Amino acid sequence: MSAMTTTTSTSTEAPLSFRRPSGGRTIKNALATVYVFLATVLTIVPLAWVLYTVITKGIRLILTQQWWLQSQRGITPRREGGGAYHAIVGTVEMALICAAIAVPLGILGAIFLIEYAKGTKVARGVSFMVDILSGIPSIVAALFIYALFITIFGFGRSAIAVSFALVLLMLPVVLRSTEEMLKLVPNELREASYALGVPKWKTILRVVIPTAFSGIMTGIMLGLARVMGETAPLLILVSYAVGINFSPTSDTMGALPTMINSGRDQAPQLPGYERVWAAALTLILISMFLNLLARAIARASKLKEK
Amino acid sequence: MAVPDTDATRSVEPAPAAAEDPSLSPAEGHLEHMHSPVPTVVHHRPPAPEKIDQVDRAPRGVKLAKISQTGDRMFRAVATTAGLAIVLLVLFIGIFLLALALPSLQANQDNFLTSRNWTVSGTELAFGIAGLFWTTVLSSVLALAMSVPIAVGVALCLTQYLHKRASGPVSFVVDLLAAVPSIIFGLWGLTVLGPFLAPGAEWVASKIGWIPLFSENIDPKGSVFVAAVVLAIMILPIVTAISRDVFAQTPRDHIEAALSLGATRWEVVRTAVLPHGRSGVISASMLGLGRALGETIAVMIILSTPAPGTPFSPSIFAGGETFASKIANNAAEFDTPSKTGAFIAAGLVLFIVTFAVNATARVIADRGGAKS
Numbered sequence: 197m198s199a200m201t202t203t204t205s206t207s208t209e210a211p212l213s214f215r216r217p218s219g220g221r222t223i224k225n226a227l228a229t230v231y232v233f234l235a236t237v238l239t240i241v242p243l244a245w246v247l248y249t250v251i252t253k254g255i256r257l258i259l260t261q262q263w264w265l266q267s268q269r270g271i272t273p274r275r276e277g278g279g280a281y282h283a284i285v286g287t288v289e290m291a292l293i294c295a296a297i298a299v300p301l302g303i304l305g306a307i308f309l310i311e312y313a314k315g316t317k318v319a320r321g322v323s324f325m326v327d328i329l330s331g332i333p334s335i336v337a338a339l340f341i342y343a344l345f346i347t348i349f350g351f352g353r354s355a356i357a358v359s360f361a362l363v364l365l366m367l368p369v370v371l372r373s374t375e376e377m378l379k380l381v382p383n384e385l386r387e388a389s390y391a392l393g394v395p396k397w398k399t400i401l402r403v404v405i406p407t408a409f410s411g412i413m414t415g416i417m418l419g420l421a422r423v424m425g426e427t428a429p430l431l432i433l434v435s436y437a438v439g440i441n442f443s444p445t446s447d448t449m450g451a452l453p454t455m456i457n458s459g460r461d462q463a464p465q466l467p468g469y470e471r472v473w474a475a476a477l478t479l480i481l482i483s484m485f486l487n488l489l490a491r492a493i494a495r496a497s498k499l500k501e502k
Numbered sequence: 503m504a505v506p507d508t509d510a511t512r513s514v515e516p517a518p519a520a521a522e523d524p525s526l527s528p529a530e531g532h533l534e535h536m537h538s539p540v541p542t543v544v545h546h547r548p549p550a551p552e553k554i555d556q557v558d559r560a561p562r563g564v565k566l567a568k569i570s571q572t573g574d575r576m577f578r579a580v581a582t583t584a585g586l587a588i589v590l591l592v593l594f595i596g597i598f599l600l601a602l603a604l605p606s607l608q609a610n611q612d613n614f615l616t617s618r619n620w621t622v623s624g625t626e627l628a629f630g631i632a633g634l635f636w637t638t639v640l641s642s643v644l645a646l647a648m649s650v651p652i653a654v655g656v657a658l659c660l661t662q663y664l665h666k667r668a669s670g671p672v673s674f675v676v677d678l679l680a681a682v683p684s685i686i687f688g689l690w691g692l693t694v695l696g697p698f699l700a701p702g703a704e705w706v707a708s709k710i711g712w713i714p715l716f717s718e719n720i721d722p723k724g725s726v727f728v729a730a731v732v733l734a735i736m737i738l739p740i741v742t743a744i745s746r747d748v749f750a751q752t753p754r755d756h757i758e759a760a761l762s763l764g765a766t767r768w769e770v771v772r773t774a775v776l777p778h779g780r781s782g783v784i785s786a787s788m789l790g791l792g793r794a795l796g797e798t799i800a801v802m803i804i805l806s807t808p809a810p811g812t813p814f815s816p817s818i819f820a821g822g823e824t825f826a827s828k829i830a831n832n833a834a835e836f837d838t839p840s841k842t843g844a845f846i847a848a849g850l851v852l853f854i855v856t857f858a859v860n861a862t863a864r865v866i867a868d869r870g871g872a873k874s
Contacts, residue, residue, distance in 0.1 A: 217766050228768035232663055235655025236672060239742070242735045243679045246690045304584035312581055322585045324864060325592045331789065331860035332595065332853070333796020335826045339849040340595045343602045347842065364591065371588075395570070397577030425683025427799035428826070432833040453685045453799070460689060460803065476686045487681040491674065 247480070254477030257470060263478075267450070268438040273459065273468030280475050282440045282450035287482070290355055290451065291424050293444055294362035299416055301363075302370030303405070309371075310378040311400055330368035337364040338429035346433075353434050355449040361429035366419040373415025377408035410497035417490035421483045427453035452479040596857075599850040606843025614847065618814055620828070622844040623835075629844050631851055633814060637822035638852075641726050641801065642794035644818065645733035650787050653738055657745035657779075661752075662771055673746060680739035688803030691732035696724065696804065703727055707819050717817040724806030727818045732800055737790035744789065748782030748870075749775055781870025788863030792856045795825075802827035825852040 216222070257263050260279075267282035305322070313319035341361040345351045381404050389399040405412070430436075430451050436458050437448035452475050459472040609627045612619050617630020656676060660669045703725065710716050756774040765773065806821035815822075823831065829845050836842040 217764070221766055221769070225766040225768040228771065229663065232655045232659035235652045236659045238652055239656050239676055239679070239738055240672075243675065243682070245694070246682055246686065249690055249694050250686060301584050301587065304581045305588055308581035308585035312578055313585065318585070322589055324861075325589045327864045328592050328857055328860050329588060331792040331796075331856050331863075332592075333798065333826055333856055335796065335798040335829050336595065336599075336849050336853045336856070339829065339846055340598055342836070342842075343598045343846060344594075347602055347839065348598070364595075367588070395574050397574050400577070421681055425685065427683075427685045428830055431799075431830050432836075453683065456685050456689065457799070457803075460692075472689070476689060479683055480681075480686060483681045483683055484678065487678060 250473060250477045250480055253470065253473035254475075257474035258477055258481075263474060267440045268455075268471075269440070271438070273462045273466045276467045278471070280452065280455060280471075280478055282438065283452045283455040283475060284478065284482075285440060285442065286355065286437075286449040286451040287424050287453075287479075289442070289444060290359050290362065290449070291420050293356060293359035294366055294423055295416065295420060297359070298363045298366040298419065299370055302367050302415075302419075303374050303412060305367075305371045306374035306378055307400055307404075309375055311396070311404070326368050326371055329364065330372065332364060333428075334361070334365055334426050335428040335432070337361045338432040340364070341429070342432055353447045354445050355434050356444045357433040358429045358449075358451075359444065361433060362423040362426060365426060366423050369419035369422060370412075370415045373418065374408065374412045377411030377415075378404060380411070381407045410493045414490040414494045414497075417486045417493065421486035421490070424486075425453065425479060425483055427457060430454045431457070452482075596850075596853065599846055599853060602839075603843050603847035603850050606840050607847055609840060610844075620844075622841045627840055627844060629847075631825070631848060634823055634825050634828055634848060635851070636816065637726060637805070638795055638824040638826075638855075640816075640818060641730045641733060641824060642791055644727070644730035645737060645794045646787060646791050648731065648734040649737050649741055649790060650783070652734075653741035653786070653790075654745055654783060656738075656742045657749050658771055658775065660742075660746050661749040662767070662775060673743075676739055676742050679735070680743075684736060684797060684800040685803070687732050687736055688800035691728055691800060691804045692724070695731065696728045699728055699731065703819050707817075714816050715818060717815065717819070724804055724821050725819045726805065726822055729801050729804045730818070732804060733794045733797055736797065736800065737793050740793060741783075741786045741790040744786035745779060745783050748779040748786075752778045781866050785863045785867035785870065788859050788866065792859040792863065795859065796852060796856050798826035798830050802830045807831065825849070 217225070262277065263279040264284075265281055266277075266279035268278045268280075269282075271278035305326070309319050309322060313322070338358075338361045341357050341364075345357050345360070346353065351357070385403055385407060386399055389403045390396070394402070430453055434451075434454075435448040436454040437450045439450070441449050455475045456472050456479070459468050459475070462469045462472070606622075606627060607614060610630075611626060611628040612630045614630050616632050617628070618633040619628045619630055620633075621628040660673050660676075664672060707716055752775045756778065757770055760770045760774045801824050805823060805827055807823055808815075808821050825848050829849055832845060836845065
């Protein structure tokens with residue numbers, strides 16, 4: 197700051213002489229500007245690089261029709277053909293079962309935090325635990341479900357166990373975004389509803405939630421995108437199946453992450469290796485689609501942050 | 503229900519049934535700030551404490567339909583249950599992991615904290631987490647050291663340097679980085695980034711390999727260093743997003759005050775923006791650290807597992823195993839309870855470490871929030 201004080205002291209002698217910052221300050225400023233823009237470019241490079249790699253290696257297969265309609269049943273790494281239908285079915289099914297549990301729980305938890313317990317000690321405790329839950333590694337969530345369902349209750353490995361583990365990962369995402377949206381709902385809306393004699397629970401269901409709906413949907417989409425890419429629970433809680441399987445209670449089910457994982461050790465010249473990259477591209481496409489959808493919904497939202 | 507004037511509106515607003523139990527009254531909280539100036543003028547009374555009394559006494563003569571409280575009570579109970587279920591869930595995770603890890607920990611022949619052994623398949627258990635702990639912490643801290651300076655730069659660029667029209671799309675692109683599933687980062691790190699970084703790693707190892715941390719290695723592709731670079735890329739969007747939010751909240755007055763003193767843009771950042779956002783950046787870094795510590799599949803794919811019997815190497819260019827990658831690598835072999843217990847013990851340590859890191863992040867964020 198010494199440079200700045202000298203500027204002010206000199207300007208008191210000569211009335212109002214504006215001067216450019218001294219050389220050292222100009223250089224520092226220029227260096228800082230270069231640094232922040234370089235950092236931004238450096239951040240975009242890996243994204244572009246990953247996308248380029250995955251697209252160039254996977255695009256050929258996912259443009260074929262059979263990629264979306266066939267499974268890998270009876271196809272060895274040395275053979276061409278087959279598709280990812282079984283894995284897409286598994287990934288979507290497990291994510292939907294997970295959402296069926298995590299979404300109501302997350303929304304109700306957010307309602308509790310904002311509408312009922314706002315500012316209380318209980319709310320602070322719950323909110324703290326949500327922070328902890330959102331930081332829990334997926335492998336720990338998977339181990340917990342393994343301990344609970346397989347070791348203690350004695351069930352076998354199953355796709356539904358994966359869904360339960362994914363609930364732990366999706367719940368905080370849905371809850372936090374719902375909470376943020378409920379905070380943005382203007383109090384006047386609630387008061388208008390109370391003034392008409394509408395009970396609180398109906399006000400929440402009919403006024404508050406519909407107003408915050410698009411924001412909640414954004415959170416759900418982001419949560420789905422996150423759980424669909426998770427691999428650790430799949431490794432621990434279910435075996436990878438190459439055939440199509442719709443039953444969530446069976447012990448094997450295909451999924452895109454495990455399709456990638458089970459094929460990644462093959463030699464790069466085998467056709468099976470190309471399928472690994474095609475599966476990766478499929479997974480990225482689903483994840484990006486959900487993210488773009490989330491952004492589109494957030495744009496259409498009536499509630500704006502500030 | 504006729505509403506003659508404002509005075510009557512105020513007294514009628516809460517239903518009598520709700521007034522009996524002030525905690526259930528929906529309007530109780532809002533009345534205070536909505537009408538606070540009115541009573542001081544009209545009734546010449548101190549406003550706050552007597553408000554509830556007024557409400558109790560007033561609605562004589564005005565008939566209101568009785569509103570059923572059953573729906574409200576039920577809904578409140580359901581929402582509360584959901585809130586408390588989350589607390590129980592986190593507690594259960596700790597309790598169940600501990601319960602299943604304990605038998606194996608008691609049967610353990612080695613010191614759990616200091617041993618680098620991992621013999622769990624036979625009848626004799628001898629395992630310790632020292633090696634796992636070193637690799638986990640080394641890779642995560644390295645990732646953090648690479649990620650935070652860049653994330654802060656990006657966040658500054660987005661909030662202080664770029665025009666609003668440009669910063670929207672750019673921050674969306676940065677957010678998209680978080681949309682890439684970790685297994686794809688792992689695959690990319692192993693096949694593309696690892697070979698790309700290998701010559702540089704070899705050069706560094708040949709120059710300063712006498713320092714144990716950089717000593718020469720066997721497999722530069724699957725090294726802790728490559729894993730750390732990939733982890734840095736993965737936590738970059740998290741740290742950036744939070745830093746961006748705190749920087750954007752820098753009081754306009756502070757920035758303008760600095761500008762009016764003739765500060766350059768960098769001086770504005772240094773004197774107004776960075777001090778304001780410091781606790782936010784630290785908290786964001788802790789969250790990123792928590793994410794890096796627990797990252798499983800990317801690290802598992804990249805890190806080359808040392809063959810059993812290989813001497814331990816502290817170098818960042820050596821392979822190794824983290825807590826998460828060790829568990830995931832052996833997921834198919836959970837057959838006996840004692841063996842599973844050993845891995846669950848490792849998971850428990852990971853849970854405790856991430857719990858501590860995330861709790862610290864929360865505390866720092868709260869303190870920073872209270873100060874400003």
